[in-house]
Amino acid sequence: MQAVDYRQINRILDEHRRDPLRLVQILVRIQHDYGGCPPAVRDYIAKAVNVPQAQVHGVVEFYHFLSPERLGDYRIYLSDNITDRMLGNERIMAVLQQDLQVRRGQPRADGRVHLDYTSCTGLCDQGPALLVNGRPITRLTPALAGEIAERINAAEPLDAWPAHWFQVEESLRLAGPVLAARSEPGRALQAAFQQGPERLLKEIDRSGLRGRGGAGFRTALKWRVSRDAPGKAHYVVCNADEGEPGTFKDRTLLTRFADEVFEGMTLGAYVIGAEQGFLYLRAEYGWLYPHLVAVLARRRAEHLLGHQILGHDFNFDIDIHLGAGAYVAGEESALIESLEGQRAVPRTRPPYTATHGYLHQPTICNNVETFVKTTLIARNGADWFLASGTRHSPGTKLLSVSGDVARPGIYEYPFGVSVQTILDACGATDTQAVQVGGPSGTCITPLEFGRAISFEDLSTGGSFMVFNRSRDMLAVVQNFTHFFAGESCGFCTPCRVGTQLLRQSIDKIMAGHASARELADIAETASTIRSMSHCGLGQTCANPLLDTLQRMRPLYESRLTSLDFVPGFDLDGALAPARELSRRDDAAAHLGQRCDELGCIVNSEGAGARR
Amino acid sequence: MNGNDFTFVLDGENIRFEPGQTIMEAATQAGIYIPHLCYHADYRPRGSCKLCTVKINGRFGSACTMPVQPGMQIDNDTDELTAMRRRLVQMLFVEGNHYCPHCEKSGNCQLQAVAYHVGMTDSHYPHFYPLRQLDASHPDMLLDRDRCIACELCVRASLESDGKAVFGLAGRGSRTRVVVNSESGLLGDSDFSADDVAARICPTGALIPKREAYLRPIGARQYDLRDIAHNAPPDPPSPEQMP
Numbered sequence A: 001m002q003a004v005d006y007r008q009i010n011r012i013l014d015e016h017r018r019d020p021l022r023l024v025q026i027l028v029r030i031q032h033d034y035g036g037c038p039p040a041v042r043d044y045i046a047k048a049v050n051v052p053q054a055q056v057h058g059v060v061e062f063y064h065f066l067s068p069e070r071l072g073d074y075r076i077y078l079s080d081n082i083t084d085r086m087l088g089n090e091r092i093m094a095v096l097q098q099d100l101q102v103r104r105g106q107p108r109a110d111g112r113v114h115l116d117y118t119s120c121t122g123l124c125d126q127g128p129a130l131l132v133n134g135r136p137i138t139r140l141t142p143a144l145a146g147e148i149a150e151r152i153n154a155a156e157p158l159d160a161w162p163a164h165w166f167q168v169e170e171s172l173r174l175a176g177p178v179l180a181a182r183s184e185p186g187r188a189l190q191a192a193f194q195q196g197p198e199r200l201l202k203e204i205d206r207s208g209l210r211g212r213g214g215a216g217f218r219t220a221l222k223w224r225v226s227r228d229a230p231g232k233a234h235y236v237v238c239n240a241d242e243g244e245p246g247t248f249k250d251r252t253l254l255t256r257f258a259d260e261v262f263e264g265m266t267l268g269a270y271v272i273g274a275e276q277g278f279l280y281l282r283a284e285y286g287w288l289y290p291h292l293v294a295v296l297a298r299r300r301a302e303h304l305l306g307h308q309i310l311g312h313d314f315n316f317d318i319d320i321h322l323g324a325g326a327y328v329a330g331e332e333s334a335l336i337e338s339l340e341g342q343r344a345v346p347r348t349r350p351p352y353t354a355t356h357g358y359l360h361q362p363t364i365c366n367n368v369e370t371f372v373k374t375t376l377i378a379r380n381g382a383d384w385f386l387a388s389g390t391r392h393s394p395g396t397k398l399l400s401v402s403g404d405v406a407r408p409g410i411y412e413y414p415f416g417v418s419v420q421t422i423l424d425a426c427g428a429t430d431t432q433a434v435q436v437g438g439p440s441g442t443c444i445t446p447l448e449f450g451r452a453i454s455f456e457d458l459s460t461g462g463s464f465m466v467f468n469r470s471r472d473m474l475a476v477v478q479n480f481t482h483f484f485a486g487e488s489c490g491f492c493t494p495c496r497v498g499t500q501l502l503r504q505s506i507d508k509i510m511a512g513h514a515s516a517r518e519l520a521d522i523a524e525t526a527s528t529i530r531s532m533s534h535c536g537l538g539q540t541c542a543n544p545l546l547d548t549l550q551r552m553r554p555l556y557e558s559r560l561t562s563l564d565f566v567p568g569f570d571l572d573g574a575l576a577p578a579r580e581l582s583r584r585d586d587a588a589a590h591l592g593q594r595c596d597e598l599g600c601i602v603n604s605e606g607a608g609a610r611r
Numbered sequence B: 001m002n003g004n005d006f007t008f009v010l011d012g013e014n015i016r017f018e019p020g021q022t023i024m025e026a027a028t029q030a031g032i033y034i035p036h037l038c039y040h041a042d043y044r045p046r047g048s049c050k051l052c053t054v055k056i057n058g059r060f061g062s063a064c065t066m067p068v069q070p071g072m073q074i075d076n077d078t079d080e081l082t083a084m085r086r087r088l089v090q091m092l093f094v095e096g097n098h099y100c101p102h103c104e105k106s107g108n109c110q111l112q113a114v115a116y117h118v119g120m121t122d123s124h125y126p127h128f129y130p131l132r133q134l135d136a137s138h139p140d141m142l143l144d145r146d147r148c149i150a151c152e153l154c155v156r157a158s159l160e161s162d163g164k165a166v167f168g169l170a171g172r173g174s175r176t177r178v179v180v181n182s183e184s185g186l187l188g189d190s191d192f193s194a195d196d197v198a199a200r201i202c203p204t205g206a207l208i209p210k211r212e213a214y215l216r217p218i219g220a221r222q223y224d225l226r227d228i229a230h231n232a233p234p235d236p237p238s239p240e241q242m243p
């Protein structure tokens, strides 16, 4: 492993102007170059950018992809969305652990290799997928995993690996007006300059455009509030955090339609009077960074960004900020905290981002797709946009379809399309359930396949995961519930503790240890978490459990023990440190936590002895 | 109601407020107790413990951060909210390691007092028994993270009252924890002093002065005598005030 070179670190610090607002960016870079941000480096950075050591410490420990230890030359993160599971990521993990002689989450003895799972990497249409030093490898097979391990064991640098391994496919399966339209860079801007900001805003208002990130807030309303708010400066933020498991349509837009994304941001700046914009790119899409930087550079050369855009008295530029692995950073106020170099903890509202966003100045924060749609509306007019969709959800929606379907990929449909229509188009057969909108969305069964994708019925930021009858839906619930437990930011009590409690409950159910009482308890705990949590993560984290408890209760009941009570304390789990110390993992070293008819805990099969 | 009518309704009672006040501030001024742990009148509200959750025109919200609007209808002391607050306090208890019978703070602890107030009689949830680091390195102060509820009051007090930034929060999710601003990460190596305002701010027994534990016997302590709802100010008495 490369030794820490403080001259190089100084260069990184200087590139970022030793600006405390860029702390996350600095640490992302250090992590990339050195595989970690050890305490000495951390303290050095704290002094250099003049923030408390505890802040740097806090940031390093907050984000998944930053670490206080140096993780080695090869840092492998295997995507662990349920769709990756269904495509066999556990086999891949087994092969990698075996061939690399490393245990998941623990550095290899020589300190060169680190291997772990991570939340959905946005490659569900071509899973199982992994990231190695931030670069994606998709469609993994055990054979390919073996080859990867071989190259790592031979210490071959990534640049010497076959280039096609790192190729990501963009499968546009069904193109609607967005995916079919290729707009010439600058056309929408020219149209906007002809209209002026006020008329452009009225046109967006008339189009009825609603945010595509999931919540469906009226875009024009947000922009108007921000435009009218007083401030030292106004800012535009594009939310490219795309963290909802099963969503990958922003990946496609950033790959194929980056011009439209940036042009939409520029239109936003024109309307609200901003000179600075940020695109917040999730860490998992770091591999798109060079491409996006190149598009920005080209747009500057074409006078579509920078000083005096297209000769008008209007200056605007865009900076790309990388995330560092945190689903909650997609929440817009948490995203802004991250942009300011902090832990991504959602802010208290009111005040709202539109009036108190970046540096507490008026800021618009919109989803990637929302900006693309703005570009198209500016170019083609509101009537064109209103021609598709429903009354309350005009226009089209990009859907990321994955799971048990013949043709996973991106589908563009007008709002109002039925779930069944989509299932037919993507070649889904024998479907048991569809998760619309990701883990935080809704799980529906065939009875409801006539329902429509729209803000007034089934709302989605784009995730559409399909499960056929061979799937164990409780394993799906377990995956999602673990996801939330791993992603809770820890700020508020109900979510910080509640996500852990829900995780324990589903694990207990899966292990066959739960009693009927547990089910009633889940509903009560869930309602406390939902009502009292600070942000959308906590408010939705119980959805997978609640939806399936409501629609598939027999699945749960078939796994209950007949006893009315099983202790919540995990005796076997408590023995884990003892097993670790005695280096034993045989059957007799385990306690099956089951009670006999007298309520006594009995050992698992094979262990025999009675307590 | 006209523009000058600065009243709102709390549990059916008309309450006057000053423009700009939060629900918590207006209620406190009117002598009404809304359970809270992370709120302290001297600091910016943080809104994280969620104990102060009330129903505002039918929707849940945090009393400590929500500004009052004229005519707001607020439910505070209802069975529904008390039951939910009980679950929250139980969550806080199982998340850490709270052994009240031998804790120096027992009787002066706001977590314990709020638990009594909302009628908590058991922990309901399985205990997590987390492994957390104890820091006894400071000559006059003890940081026992087992009892920390991540309310961030020490962080705010050190920053805003003492101008020091001794503390910060690190980690994510259930691994969120208080860290100390010093190269070793130890309290003894920081510029923390027992005279700091932050040294007296902790609502639980996580950050406590040494050698004061039994100056006043258990049974005669602040919340042993009266429910927390009738017990202002909430700060435990300093040694000089003790009998």
Ligand SMILES: Cc1cc2nc3c(=O)[nH]c(=O)nc-3n(C[C@H](O)[C@H](O)[C@H](O)COP(=O)(O)O)c2cc1C
Binding pocket: A210, A211, A212, A213, A214, A215, A216, A217, A239, A240, A241, A242, A243, A244, A327, A328, A329, A330, A331, A332, A333, A365, A366, A367, A368, A370, A535, A536, A537
């Ligand atoms: C936990 C959480 C994660 C979120 N993640 C994203 C995300 O990855 N991308 C996104 O556009 N919006 C996300 N949002 C929604 C944003 O807070 C915000 O509503 C959105 O960016 C607004 O843009 P829009 O109006 O264009 O949809 C998330 C919200 C929550 C609560």
Ligand code: SF4
Binding pocket: A328, A345, A346, A487, A488, A489, A490, A491, A492, A493, A495, A496, A533, A534, A535, A536, A537, A538, A539
């Ligand atoms: S709901 Fe969860 S993610 Fe949101 S602020 Fe609370 S702890 Fe953080």
Ligand code: SF4
Binding pocket: B147, B148, B149, B150, B151, B152, B153, B154, B155, B178, B201, B202, B203, B204, B206, B207
């Ligand atoms: S040490 Fe005390 S004051 Fe500080 S965060 Fe923990 S509980 Fe709050």
Ligand code: FES
Binding pocket: B035, B036, B037, B038, B039, B046, B047, B048, B049, B050, B051, B052, B053, B062, B063, B064, B065
């Ligand atoms: S007192 Fe309001 S959230 Fe803690």
